[in-house]
Amino acid sequence: MTTTLITGGNRGIGHETARRLVEAGQTVWIGARDERSGRSAAQALGARFVQLDVTDDASVDAAVETLRADAGHLDVLVNNAxxxxxxxxxxxxxxxxxxxxYETNVFGLVRVTRAFLPLLRAGTDPSVVxxxxGLGSFTLTSDPERVESRYPLAAYASSKTAVTxxxxxxxxxxxxxxxxxxxxGQTATDFTGHLGHGVEEGATAAVRIALxxxxxxTGTVTDRDGVLPW
Structure with missing residues (x-):
């Protein structure tokens, strides 16, 4: 059975991704900073919970050891936080x-990826999502017809350019x-002030790759409609 870890999986797109991967038969671990909300989300979905703050070395290392002791491997890592x-x-x-x-969106991704690579290498057909x-795309943010061009979010947008x-x-x-x-894409969650399409659409690209x-x-950048221009 595929073992998957989703950082920030206790709400929003991460939560919907977890729900659908559990539904598909994967063993899903929800990583979250807040233990109460993380455990509650995991229990509701039939997932597992691991406390995980992507900005903290000790927290990430402890999460690695939890999964190592329980599963001994990791097949899919979704860096969603x-x-x-x-x-x-x-x-x-x-x-x-x-x-x-950047501490969360960029450095956290690097920290988590580096720490979990040994468990991924012990997995079956390992994959990182x-x-x-699109706010990090030069093409989309320069197109006045695109919603990405309407938000001058320099810190967030540039962090996502780095992620890509x-x-x-x-x-x-x-x-x-x-x-x-x-x-x-622009997904209606707390993150966006509930603007955009539903979480079902927002999670589509991540779920597709994870399955x-x-x-x-490898090395692709896509949304639910296909290749994302950069």
Whole structure:
């Protein structure tokens, strides 16, 4: 049975991804900073819970040991945890505001990926799915017809540009593990102020990659409609 870990899986797109992968027969671990909400979400979905703060080395290392002791391997890692951060115009944005966003969205992804690679290499057809955003796309944010062009979210958007490039670099350099980035699009969650399409659509790209197994590609960036322009 496929063992999957979803960071930030206690709500929003991560929660919907977990629900559908449990429904598909995978053993899903929900990683969340908040133990109460994480356990509640896992119990409701028939998933497992592991306390996981992607910004904290000790928390990530403890989560690795929990999965190592229980399963001995990991087949799919979904790096979903992310923060929007404080919205500020680029000219007024501070280093600390950017750092706060990057700590979770970029450095957290690197921390979790590095820590779980040994368990992924022990898995079957291992795959890493990184949740990015069209807000990090040069093409989409420059197109006035696209919703991505309407939000001057410099810290968040640039963090997702980094996520996409990290995905490509991992895919080029790491053998035996597939790396792909997915864009959920503007999805109606607390994160977006409930603007956009439903979480069912938002989770589609991540679920598709997570279910491909040996058929998964590597180094791709897609949304629910196909290849995402960059």
């Amino acid at each position: 992310g923060v929007l951060g404080e919205v500020a115009s680029p000219e007024e944005m501070t280093v600390e505001q950017v750092r706060h966003v 990184n949740v990015t955003s 490039m990290l995905t490509v670099q991992y895919a080029r350099a790491v053998t035996g593990v597939r790396f792909n980035a997915v864009d959920p 491909l197994g040996a058929g998964a590609p």
